Amino acid sequence: xxxxxxxxxxxxKPLELEIKNLNELAHILQKDxxxxxxxxxxxxxVNDTLVNSLDVELKDGDKISLLPPVxxx
Amino acid sequence: xxxxxxxxLDVPTILKNWYEAEATSNYGAYIPFVGTVRxxxxxxxxxxxxxxxxxxxxxDSWQLKAKAKGAIIKMAHSRGDVMLxxxxxxxxxxxxxxxxxxxxxxxxxEDFKASAPIWKYDLKQNKRIxxxxxxxxxxxxxxxxxxx
Numbered sequence: 192x193x194x195x196x197x198x199x200x201x202x203x204k205p206l207e208l209e210i211k212n213l214n215e216l217a218h219i220l221q222k223d224x225x226x227x228x229x230x231x232x233x234x235x236x237v238n239d240t241l242v243n244s245l246d247v248e249l250k251d252g253d254k255i256s257l258l259p260p261v262x263x264x
Numbered sequence: 265x266x267x268x269x270x271x272x273l274d275v276p277t278i279l280k281n282w283y284e285a286e287a288t289s290n291y292g293a294y295i296p297f298v299g300t301v302r303x304x305x306x307x308x309x310x311x312x313x314x315x316x317x318x319x320x321x322x323x324d325s326w327q328l329k330a331k332a333k334g335a336i337i338k339m340a341h342s343r344g345d346v347m348l349x350x351x352x353x354x355x356x357x358x359x360x361x362x363x364x365x366x367x368x369x370x371x372x373x374e375d376f377k378a379s380a381p382i383w384k385y386d387l388k389q390n391k392r393i394x395x396x397x398x399x400x401x402x403x404x405x406x407x408x409x410x411x412x
Contacts, residue, residue: 198313198383199313199381200313200383200394200396213408217409220408221408221411230408231406232405232409233406233408234401234405235404235407235408236318239317240321241318241402243404243407245408256318257408258315258405259399259401260396260401260402260405261377261378261379261380261381261382261399261400262377262383262384262395262399262400263341263376263377263380263382263384264373264382264384
């Protein structure tokens with residue numbers, strides 16, 4: 192089971208999913224129309240490290256975070 | 265050294281504390297940048313969400329870059345609401361010589377704007393409105409939106 196968290200302005204509760212990699216996550220989240228814009232502009236972190244590719248294997252207990260566009264200061 | 269506060273920053277106290285903490289550290293330059301909420305677009309203030317685990321990693325990576333140049337970086341940021349003419353952000357570089365501090369403060373603040381996991385909202389008529397048009401997608405964004 193992995194946990195998926197939606198940060199900042201994405202108003203969505205965390206998900207617990209049985210998935211093996213980020214490709215599976217992409218397929219699941221792309222079915223949610225409310226997320227479509229966020230998927231286009233959000234960065235992805237696995238266990239608080241940003242990743243640049245879907246080619247990431249996941250293991251039980253991993254945490255995935257979606258980070259929409261930022262503006263500190 | 266990363267400091268997060270609920271609400272507006274006490275700028276004079278923070279700048280004084282940082283100055284005094286490094287007063288005998290033999291740095292020749294102390295360059296602070298203070299970000300203050302301006303009146304524009306009829307906002308009453310700004311509000312911030314922070315994702316601390318990644319902010320801390322991002323900040324630590326900058327502290328290592330600064331250390332390689334003999335410098336240190338300090339940063340303070342607000343969580344939650346900050347009203348007009350209050351301040352939400354302070355960054356400062358201490359370095360042996362001015363050139364390093366001047367370069368680092370610019371590079372650090374620009375990367376902060378592009379990469380630090382902080383989300384800004386306008387406070388307007390008792391609503392909290394995400395400032396999407398002023399926000400920047402973090403490098404590498406969009407990978408989950410690619411259809412395969």
